[in-house]
């Protein structure tokens with residue numbers, strides 16, 4: 001018995017420090033504003049000098065390797081109020097790095113490594129002038145002292161026939177079902193180049209071990225990833241659950257660098273990007289569980305201004321927002337009070353195709369709604385999909401959700417059935433088909449969204 005406990009403690013200790021033992025950790029590829037030509041590579045490292053080497057996997061020329069110098073910031077959570085002092089985010093200063101590559105070819109697979117070579121690279125790069133610019137293609141002249149494992153991403157192809165997979169609320173703690181669900185969806189979606197999530201990736205954002213478990217794993221590799229933040233992105237510590245503990249999404253913003261085209265007060269947590277014929281918009285519904293009556297005026301203005309200026313440039317409009325406009329009002333009454341009245345008319349005005357949400361940990365999917373009502377007009381209306389959970393935290397259906405309310409077409413109790421969900425979304429010129437799978441690869445729901453725009 002003692003041996004089992006000792007082994008368990010050892011394994012747990014390893015898990016807590018696994019990411020930090022690597023030279024480069026929390027490696028994630030996020031989309032640029034146009035994901036057919038641009039991505040951002042994000043990572044943490046303890047090395048002062050690092051750079052990224054990348055190449056088109058099909059390019060066999062001798063100058064195929066390009067390299068880019070990242071923007072790096074020395075960071076820990078020490079100076080942040082309410083932070084968790086026992087988290088390695090607090091105890092370990094590290095360099096948080098990102099590099100945005102902007103001149104990629106559409107529909108191509110790229111490989112990359114993160115390298116460290118203090119003596120060679122910076123002597124060469126000195127004088128290049130830019131903090132994140134390509135500095136040359138002669139990396140064979142340098143000999144990295146250490147490098148990361150090989151990682152991959154594929155740019156958007158500009159095709160009108162494509163697919164992506166969607167998750168919500170991993171709310172990861174080690175040993176959750178999330179990695180298996182991601183592997184399942186890679187198989188079902190035939191290695192989709194894009195994965196999106198509608199927030200709450202970890203239970204407590206200030207605890208680095210949860211991020212390490214989620215991100216530093218083979219399952220979380222080789223795709224472009226986008227997520228809106230959830231309320232748990234604002235959590236610092238599990239000891240004192242007064243919300244929100246952080247006033248900003250500090251760890252979210254130091255793990256993921258998204259296009260900096262969002263609302264002024266929520267840059268990086270609100271943003272948009274193009275992926276083929278779709279425009280994705282992330283919103284930050286952060287003021288959970290507080291009753292200060294705050295609305296999202298800054299983001300509402302930005303959303304409308306952005307969509308006015310981008311009119312005619314996309315066929316499908318997909319919103320990622322953690323809290324569901326038509327979700328459970330019992331679990332979080334702020335959804336009903338503050339979110340629905342403000343956002344439902346806006347989504348109606350811009351004829352949003354699909355809103356991907358979470359937060360409730362109950363599955364709910366609406367009919368196509370035109371404002372607050374089931375749409376009766378062809379090519380008008382929005383589907384609201386709250387998949388509930390792509391992890392192990394599940395709730396039973398409450399009285400605020402019902403398949404007979406004229407709003408919800410499907411409501412599923414995840415807790416009783418111990419289900420976790422993710423979706424494969426197939427996009428074509430005429431329609432999007434959304435298929436929701438459980439962790440047993442069984443179809444739980446399916447619906448079709450007809451194209452409203454050419």
Ligand SMILES: [Fe+2]
Pocket residue numbers: 200230231232322358359360
């Ligand atoms: Fe949430």
